[in-house]
Amino acid sequence: MKSVISKMTVLLLASSLAVSSGCASGGSPKANDSSALISGVSDSVTPESQESPAKLNVFSRDIGHIWNGDNEVVKEVEKRLNLDLNYTFTPDTEFLSKVNLLIASNELPDVFIFKNYDFFQYIPQNIFLEISELIKTEGQDILSIYPEMVFDLIRVDGELFGVPGYNEPGKFVFQLRQDWLDSLGLQMPSNLSELRAVLKAFTDGDPDGNGKNDTIGLAPDVQFTDLPIGAPVFQPIFGAYGIMPGYFFEKDGKAYSASIAPEYKEAMEYIKALFMEDKSLDPDTFIMQTDQAKQNYASGRVGAVCGWYSTIPVIAYDQLKMDQNVPEAEWSIIREIRGDNGENGLAANGMLTYTTNITTACANPEAAMRYLNFLATDEGARIAAVGIEGKHHLTQDGQYAGLTEEGQKALDDKWLDVLAFTIQRFDYKKVMYKVNSPHWTPYLDAIAEYPLYYNLFEALSTDESVAYLSELKKIEVEWFIRFVTGAEPLENFGDYSQQWLRAGGREVLDSYISAYNEKNNANLSAGQ
Amino acid sequence: MKRKASFAGIVNISILVFIAFTTVYPFYYLLVISFTPVANTVGRGLVLFPTSFDLSSYTYVFRAFGIGGAYRTTLSVVILGTILSLTLSTIGAYALSFADMPGRNLLMTLLIITLVFQAGLIPTYLVVRSVGLIDKLGALFIPNAINTFWLIIMRNFFQALPQSLGESARIDGSSEFRVLISIVLPISTPVIATIVLFYAVGYWNQYFNAIIYINSQDKRTLQVLIRSLYQAAMNVTQSPTDDVPPPVETIRSAAIIVSTLPILCAYPFLQKYFVQGIMVGAVKG
Numbered sequence: 001m002k003s004v005i006s007k008m009t010v011l012l013l014a015s016s017l018a019v020s021s022g023c024a025s026g027g028s029p030k031a032n033d034s035s036a037l038i039s040g041v042s043d044s045v046t047p048e049s050q051e052s053p054a055k056l057n058v059f060s061r062d063i064g065h066i067w068n069g070d071n072e073v074v075k076e077v078e079k080r081l082n083l084d085l086n087y088t089f090t091p092d093t094e095f096l097s098k099v100n101l102l103i104a105s106n107e108l109p110d111v112f113i114f115k116n117y118d119f120f121q122y123i124p125q126n127i128f129l130e131i132s133e134l135i136k137t138e139g140q141d142i143l144s145i146y147p148e149m150v151f152d153l154i155r156v157d158g159e160l161f162g163v164p165g166y167n168e169p170g171k172f173v174f175q176l177r178q179d180w181l182d183s184l185g186l187q188m189p190s191n192l193s194e195l196r197a198v199l200k201a202f203t204d205g206d207p208d209g210n211g212k213n214d215t216i217g218l219a220p221d222v223q224f225t226d227l228p229i230g231a232p233v234f235q236p237i238f239g240a241y242g243i244m245p246g247y248f249f250e251k252d253g254k255a256y257s258a259s260i261a262p263e264y265k266e267a268m269e270y271i272k273a274l275f276m277e278d279k280s281l282d283p284d285t286f287i288m289q290t291d292q293a294k295q296n297y298a299s300g301r302v303g304a305v306c307g308w309y310s311t312i313p314v315i316a317y318d319q320l321k322m323d324q325n326v327p328e329a330e331w332s333i334i335r336e337i338r339g340d341n342g343e344n345g346l347a348a349n350g351m352l353t354y355t356t357n358i359t360t361a362c363a364n365p366e367a368a369m370r371y372l373n374f375l376a377t378d379e380g381a382r383i384a385a386v387g388i389e390g391k392h393h394l395t396q397d398g399q400y401a402g403l404t405e406e407g408q409k410a411l412d413d414k415w416l417d418v419l420a421f422t423i424q425r426f427d428y429k430k431v432m433y434k435v436n437s438p439h440w441t442p443y444l445d446a447i448a449e450y451p452l453y454y455n456l457f458e459a460l461s462t463d464e465s466v467a468y469l470s471e472l473k474k475i476e477v478e479w480f481i482r483f484v485t486g487a488e489p490l491e492n493f494g495d496y497s498q499q500w501l502r503a504g505g506r507e508v509l510d511s512y513i514s515a516y517n518e519k520n521n522a523n524l525s526a527g528q
Numbered sequence: 529m530k531r532k533a534s535f536a537g538i539v540n541i542s543i544l545v546f547i548a549f550t551t552v553y554p555f556y557y558l559l560v561i562s563f564t565p566v567a568n569t570v571g572r573g574l575v576l577f578p579t580s581f582d583l584s585s586y587t588y589v590f591r592a593f594g595i596g597g598a599y600r601t602t603l604s605v606v607i608l609g610t611i612l613s614l615t616l617s618t619i620g621a622y623a624l625s626f627a628d629m630p631g632r633n634l635l636m637t638l639l640i641i642t643l644v645f646q647a648g649l650i651p652t653y654l655v656v657r658s659v660g661l662i663d664k665l666g667a668l669f670i671p672n673a674i675n676t677f678w679l680i681i682m683r684n685f686f687q688a689l690p691q692s693l694g695e696s697a698r699i700d701g702s703s704e705f706r707v708l709i710s711i712v713l714p715i716s717t718p719v720i721a722t723i724v725l726f727y728a729v730g731y732w733n734q735y736f737n738a739i740i741y742i743n744s745q746d747k748r749t750l751q752v753l754i755r756s757l758y759q760a761a762m763n764v765t766q767s768p769t770d771d772v773p774p775p776v777e778t779i780r781s782a783a784i785i786v787s788t789l790p791i792l793c794a795y796p797f798l799q800k801y802f803v804q805g806i807m808v809g810a811v812k813g
Contacts, residue, residue: 414592
């Protein structure tokens with residue numbers, strides 16, 4: 001027995017040694033250090049490599065696509081550009097962990113696709129190629145499809161480390177039940193007082209005619225988390241008062257936080273009246289889960305909803321079959337709700353939804369940029385989104401006219417448009433949306449027509465904003481709920497402002513101004 | 529003889545029934561929702577009975593490209609991983625159950641340290657990479673082949689067995705391996721069944737390691753694939769199509785059923801051992 005045990009001991013110790021030695025060897029850097037690669041870029045395209053396909057490994061978030069080795073669309077793109085493409089998808093929640101691992105183990109892909117502005121945090125690690133010159137020579141189509149200001153958003157000290165994934169900034173639509181409006185003999189509201197009257201009538205006037213007091217004037221489309229994105233329901237009201245909470249704005253050369261602006265207090269007075277006096281705002285607004293919110297408007301209990309453009313056409317109708325449950329329902333888009341000063345608008349959001357970054361490990365950056373540029377062309381965008389003409393989609397008079405049966409199956413199997421999220425062509429996708437889902441059209445048009453409130457400090461990140469913003473949001477949400485529900489009198493707005501400033505708001509505002517002035521060569525000062 | 533129900537008994541039974549209900553109802557609710565047509569789920573609160581029957585959520589899940597491969601991958605990991613883990617844990621626990629084993633205390637100390645301190649994500653990843661396991665299924669069960677806690681449970685069980693059983697076999701000339709296989713294991717089915725179940729469920733539910741170590745989509749495990757399906761359902765407006773998937777709520781329900789039912793089926797077969805085994809090794813430290 002002892003011999004068996006001693007053998008086991010040896011085995012265990014040997015294993016632990018193997019593990020230890022594995023640790024040591026795993027930590028050593030690979031030969032392809034970044035400086036060597038950058039300097040080797042121009043030399044890397046030898047006659048042999050020009051003939052053999054350039055390998056491109058792309059590392060992306062998983063948004064539900066399948067990387068299928070037999071994908072005809074990918075093969076077509078590979079053939080046209082002499083590429084050998086490979087995509088690796090990682091779920092959103094684990095994406096940055098995996099990125100950290102790849103960096104630590106020196107296993108960089110050729111291209112990263114980062115969400116929003118996440119790539120900023122990796123710039124100090126020198127893992128991205130500076131592409132200002134490369135994009136001019138190989139990426140002309142990319143430069144032509146996006147406005148210059150989108151590139152400015154991601155420039156750092158004048159250097160460009162990625163291609164922006166531009167998206168239409170308008171995302172929200174305010175809509176109401178037209179059939180309720182008609183049954184009550186009311187007109188489409190266009191200002192705050194008319195809106196209040198309509199919402200009250202929706203709540204008290206039995207607009208569905210069932211004899212029960214079971215309707216809600218205004219309700220959220222998502223769980224209340226923050227302002228303005230986590231509570232789009234209040235955007236039209238804040239917009240009518242000329243501000244968007246959570247955002248910063250400029251006035252007469254001074255920068256302000258909307259979260260402590262006097263207009264914020266006025267808007268809350270209006271919302272409080274809806275909640276406390278008229279009871280036309282859903283009483284569960286601040287505790288409701290998104291699932292329940294969806295159920296409410298899709299089951300025909302809600303008169304007005306402000307939410308993502310997909311809220312009514314996609315969620316209520318395509319998914320929750322509102323046409324079956326409430327066949328009489330008819331929705332209309334509220335084009336504007338003006339305040340006393342004529343102000344009007346909703347929040348701009350997600351102007352840049354991702355970035356595509358070529359890494360320093362990329363052996364052939366020209367080929368990578370040519371690939372990205374191809375996806376920005378009309379032809380490339382169409383192939384990437386709806387596949388090969390005649391096989392996966394049809395055209396009429398040169399325009400996209402719908403998917404074929406094979407194309408629809410490929411889309412259902414999640415591989416048809418696997419490349420379409422590398423370079424965003426929202427204008428092109430919109431055309432396809434309208435052909436495939438005509439009932440989305442009014443909503444897609446509406447998001448392009450609303451006046452929008454932009455965040456003055458969009459894409460800026462400072463040490464102070466990282467340190468304090470989440471806490472400031474908590475403070476804002478907590479006070480907002482207390483004000484609106486009457487737990488705190490609005491006269492105490494000054495206390496809230498002071499707490500907000502003391503809890504890091506002052507530092508955040510100042511640091512943003514400093515970063516903004518430096519980046520834009522401006523001379524803003526703090527207005528609060 | 530009829531026993532008279534006491535007040536305390538009724539209270540006990542009521543509480544236990546309530547606890548059982550709160551445990552079973554969420555699963556039952558998921559089952560009902562997963563089979564309910566989308567239009568019928570709207571506006572309903574507490575659901576006790578399905579009003580009609582619909583398979584669209586399951587169609588969505590099972591239509592997914594590569595779901596067969598994901599099931600195969602997951603089953604391979606569960607089977608290979610459980611066999612490897614059980615083998616190593618049994619051998620290790622058996623050896624460590626001998627009080628006179630040289631270096632036993634040192635080994636136990638080293639093992640217990642791993643219960644409290646882990647190497648961290650990046651060092652572990654570097655080790656796995658250095659032994660060539662990245663994008664290999666082995667990465668999902670070799671690095672964590674032995675769970676120290678289960679090994680200690682097994683060791684305690686083996687320690688509690690009468691020493692005389694092994695001694696008589698040794699007197700008859702049996703090797704230590706023979707003693708383990710022919711004497712110890714046949715009387716250790718409770719602990720083995722329990723440990724098998726724990727390892728198998730652990731491997732079945734494995735998600736994070738599959739994300740970190742596996743890159744190829746054709747090697748995705750079931751849990752990762754289902755996460756991807758769920759993600760696709762959340763991004764309904766990403767792809768230009770009118771074929772919008774069912775709502776995430778019903779997909780979530782179907783996905784949970786699809787991913788838990790197979791492993792749930794193992795429970796009835798192991799339960800009688802499981803009930804005996806859950807307390808094994810708990811008495812002696």
